[in-house]
Amino acid sequence: MEAAAIVREAGDRAAAAELGLLAAERAPGCRDDPELRRTIVDATADAAAAGRSDLVRQGEALLDRIGTPTERTRARLAVIRTAGQSLTGLADTFARALADAEGDPALQAEVHLRLAVRANLTEGDPARARREADLACALARVAGDRDLLAAALTMRARAERLVGDAVAERTLAEALGLCSATGPVNDSAPFLAARHALFDDRLNEARAAFLDLLPAAERSGAAEDIVDVLRGLAEVEVRSGWCAIAAAYARRAAELTEIAGLSPGPAWFTMALTEAAGGGPHRARAFALHATKASEEEHDVIFLARSLAVLGQVELMTGDPDAAEEALGRVLDLERAAGVVDPSVLRWHGDLVIALGATGRQDEARELLAEVRPTAERLGRGGVLAALDHAEGLTLAASGRLEDAEEALDAAVERFGALGLPLEQGRALLGLSQIARRRRRKAQARALLARADAIFTGAEARPWQHLARDAAARLDSGDPNTTGLDVALTGTEARVAALVSRGSSNREIAVALSISVKTVESMLTRIYRKRGVRSRTQLIAALRA
Numbered sequence: 001m002e003a004a005a006i007v008r009e010a011g012d013r014a015a016a017a018e019l020g021l022l023a024a025e026r027a028p029g030c031r032d033d034p035e036l037r038r039t040i041v042d043a044t045a046d047a048a049a050a051g052r053s054d055l056v057r058q059g060e061a062l063l064d065r066i067g068t069p070t071e072r073t074r075a076r077l078a079v080i081r082t083a084g085q086s087l088t089g090l091a092d093t094f095a096r097a098l099a100d101a102e103g104d105p106a107l108q109a110e111v112h113l114r115l116a117v118r119a120n121l122t123e124g125d126p127a128r129a130r131r132e133a134d135l136a137c138a139l140a141r142v143a144g145d146r147d148l149l150a151a152a153l154t155m156r157a158r159a160e161r162l163v164g165d166a167v168a169e170r171t172l173a174e175a176l177g178l179c180s181a182t183g184p185v186n187d188s189a190p191f192l193a194a195r196h197a198l199f200d201d202r203l204n205e206a207r208a209a210f211l212d213l214l215p216a217a218e219r220s221g222a223a224e225d226i227v228d229v230l231r232g233l234a235e236v237e238v239r240s241g242w243c244a245i246a247a248a249y250a251r252r253a254a255e256l257t258e259i260a261g262l263s264p265g266p267a268w269f270t271m272a273l274t275e276a277a278g279g280g281p282h283r284a285r286a287f288a289l290h291a292t293k294a295s296e297e298e299h300d301v302i303f304l305a306r307s308l309a310v311l312g313q314v315e316l317m318t319g320d321p322d323a324a325e326e327a328l329g330r331v332l333d334l335e336r337a338a339g340v341v342d343p344s345v346l347r348w349h350g351d352l353v354i355a356l357g358a359t360g361r362q363d364e365a366r367e368l369l370a371e372v373r374p375t376a377e378r379l380g381r382g383g384v385l386a387a388l389d390h391a392e393g394l395t396l397a398a399s400g401r402l403e404d405a406e407e408a409l410d411a412a413v414e415r416f417g418a419l420g421l422p423l424e425q426g427r428a429l430l431g432l433s434q435i436a437r438r439r440r441r442k443a444q445a446r447a448l449l450a451r452a453d454a455i456f457t458g459a460e461a462r463p464w465q466h467l468a469r470d471a472a473a474r475l476d477s478g479d480p481n482t483t484g485l486d487v488a489l490t491g492t493e494a495r496v497a498a499l500v501s502r503g504s505s506n507r508e509i510a511v512a513l514s515i516s517v518k519t520v521e522s523m524l525t526r527i528y529r530k531r532g533v534r535s536r537t538q539l540i541a542a543l544r545a
Contacts, residue, residue, distance in 0.1 A: 001039055008046060013221035017047035017055045024062060037067055041074050048078035049184075049222040051260040056082045069100040073107045076100070080114045081184075094118075109139035109148050116155045120162075124301035124338035130159035150179035154189045161196065164341030164379060172196065185217045185225040191232075198236055199344045201383045201419045207236045223260035227253045231270045241422035241459035243278025250274040265294040265303040272310045276317065277423060278460050284314045305334045309348040316351055317463060320490040321358035328352035332368075343372050343384045350387030357395030360522020365395045383424075386415030390428045397435055406435050426455040426464055430471065437475060445475055489530060496523050500536060501543045 001023040008016035020043025027036045044059030060075040067075065076097040080090060094115060101107035116132035119125045136152035153175035160168035175189035185191055194209035210232045217225035230253040237246035250270040257267035268291035275284035291307035294300075308327045315324035331348045343349050349372045356365035369392055376384040393408035409432045416425035429452035436445035449472040456465035489497060492513065499509045506520045513520075524536070533539045 004039075004043065004046075008042075011219055011221040013046040014050035014052050014055075017043045017050060017052055017059075019043075020046060021055060021058055021062075037063070037071055040067070041071050044075050044078045048081045049220060051082060051223045051262050053079075053082040053261070069102075070104060070107060073097050073100040073104075073111070077110055077114065090118075104143075105139040106143035106145050106148060109136045109143060109145070109152060112136040112139065113148075113152055113155055116152075116159070120155075120159060121302050122299045124334060126159040126162040127339055130156055130163070133159060146178045147180055147183055150175045150189055151183060151187055153178070154187065154192050157189075158192055161199075161342055162338075162340050162345060164375060166379065169196070184222060185213055185220060186228040188213075191228070194232055198232065198239070199342075200381075201239070201421065203236055203240045203420060207233070207240070210236060223256055224262055227256050227260075227262060227267060230256070231266055234270050234274055238273055238277045238423070239421060241455070241461070243274065243460045243462075247274040247278055263294065263298055263300070265291050265298060265300055265307065268294060269303050269307045269310065272307065272314075276310055276314050276463065278462055281314050281318050281463050284463075285311065285318075288314060301334055301338065305331045305346055305348075308334075309346055309351070312348060312351050312355065316355060316358075317467070321355040322490050322492040324351065325355040325359055325361075328355055341375060342379060342381070343376050344379070344381040347384060347387055349384065350391035353388070353391035354394050357391070357398045358526070360398075360519065360525065362395060362399055365391075369395075382415065383419055383421060386412050386419065386421070386424065386428075389415060390424070390431065393428070393435075394431050397431070397438070402435050402439055406432065406439075409435065422455050422459050423461055423464065426452045426459075426461070426468070429455070430464075430468060433471060433475075442475065446472065449475065489527060493523050493527050493530075496520060497527055497539065497543055500524070501540050 001020065004016045004019035004023060007019065020039050024036060024040045024043065027033070027039070040059050040062050044056055044063070047053075047055035047059060056075075056078045060072075060079055063071050063075040076093050079093055080097070094111065097111045097114075098108070101111050112132050113136040116129045116136060119132055120129035133152055133156035137149060137156060140149035140152050153171050157168045157172035157175060160171055172189060172192060176193060179189045190209060191213055194206050194213065197203075197206035197209060210229055214226070214229045214233070217229045230249045234246045234249040234253065237243070237249065250267075250273070253270055254267040256262075257264055268287050272284050272287035272291055275281075275287055288307050288311035292304060292311065295302075295304035295307055308331045312324045312328035312331065315321070315327060328348050328351055331346070332352060335346070340346075349368065353365045353368050356362070356368065369388055373385070373388055375381075376388065389408050389412035393405045393412060396402075396405035396408060409428050412428040413425055413432065416422075416428060429448050433445045433448035433452065436442075436448060449468050453465060453468040453472070456462075456468055492515075495513060496509055499512060504512065506517050506524075509515075509520045510517045524539075528534060528539060531539060531542050533542050
């Protein structure tokens with residue numbers, strides 16, 4: 001027991017858990033020995049902090065036999081915490097925890113707080129999460145526990161932000177005024193404040209806040225806390241255009257996730273995000289697919305949506321708008337089912353608009369723009385509005401409205417620059433270069449590509465740097481297919497082209513690929529443009545050649 005206390009003080013929570021449970025096994029105690037039971041409770045909490053679910057279950061089993069209702073509830077809360085992103089299948093644990101917590105408002109508040117987390121993370125229901133957080137707040141006030149009230153208010157603010165309620169910032173401010181340095185870092189008000197700063201593109205503030213939290217997370221010895229702070233730092237640096245630094249944070253998070261045996265979805269999402277920005281699209285796609293699969297298996301709807309959003313961006317980058325639309329369409333369905341309103345928490349909307357426009361579904365693209373823009377304006381989400389300007393510009397260009405497209409993209413470039421979002425600004429410059437080329441302004445297109453290349457080079461954003469340089473090379477070579485993004489046929493376009501070369505009609509292609517005739521027609525238009533032909537006959541000849 002003395003050794004457990006020493007290593008706990010040193011920050012080695014896993015060793016403290018092992019030693020505490022060894023002490024409990026060797027103690028000649030019985031059901032009425034409070035010191036023995038306290039040792040087991042402490043060991044279970046240490047195991048939860050270290051992500052050691054095996055030791056948590058061992059402590060829970062011991063307390064099931066000799067613990068008081070309060071001690072059993074503590075053990076079940078530890079089981080819930082070590083479940084990480086996988087909270088499905090714990091209904092019995094929650095029910096037992098609520099039953100044992102009866103009559104103790106502080107413990108009841110803690111259980112309802114974890115129920116709020118489950119509603120948000122696993123059920124994708126921020127409205128229910130808000131109701132559970134409200135219950136936790138009321139119980140924490142009855143208990144007179146300031147730290148617990150701060151945690152409950154933090155969870156309520158998290159849910160309020162998702163559903164687009166502007167009161168979220170006031171709730172978070174109240175939580176910040178109450179909290180102390182106790183409790184898990186990733187459930188704390190300062191951590192959520194750092195996340196909100198990231199969502200609002202207050203990147204210097206977000207970076208400083210996460211860096212302040214990192215030593216506290218490391219001192220706690222809680223692997224999940226450290227991973228979540230590292231993940232936040234990686235997201236900040238990607239958005240700030242420091243891709244190499246972001247990648248280093250992501251690798252640390254992935255290594256710690258593996259060592260601690262945590263749910264892999266969040267770490268793989270972070271690896272996908274940093275690879276898409278500064279690594280390689282193929283590795284980014286692989287990590288995004290791994291993250292998607294892991295999140296699906298654990299019923300983690302939050303990281304499922306995030307992973308699909310990165311996957312959609314990678315598909316756009318590699319010139320497959322059909323695959324991008326498929327991935328981002330799933331994000332749309334997930335967020336609509338959950339009732340998510342605030343578009344700044346996960347920025348997929350602009351990419352989906354681009355994918356819809358590129359696949360000939362301009363009407364749907366315009367509908368999504370009309371749906372999201374008023375909400376972004378009401379909530380003052382400048383980064384989202386810039387992304388919508390970018391997406392609208394590319395959609396207008398796909399419809400042939402080049403002058404309007406140029407105006408929208410100019411606005412996007414200016415907004416992104418003012419917000420300090422270099423990668424997004426570089427993407428918008430790529431779009432402007434395409435319009436300049438189509439308007440036969442070769443010198444302007446070259447200057448825009450050079451400007452984008454300089455931004456991507458400074459950010460070490462290698463995938464985007466390659467796109468800018470490839471576009472410049474094609475521009476100088478006089479290649480008529482210079483678009484900077486869409487020279488290669490997408491997977492679906494290639495299948496359509498193959499069927500055309502076999503003599504299939506549009507209706508036969510639609511049946512074979514389970515798509516509409518209208519979609520086939522729009523794809524053929526894109527294929528003609530990419531292959532530099534104007535008719536079906538010319539396309540067949542080009543394909544055969």
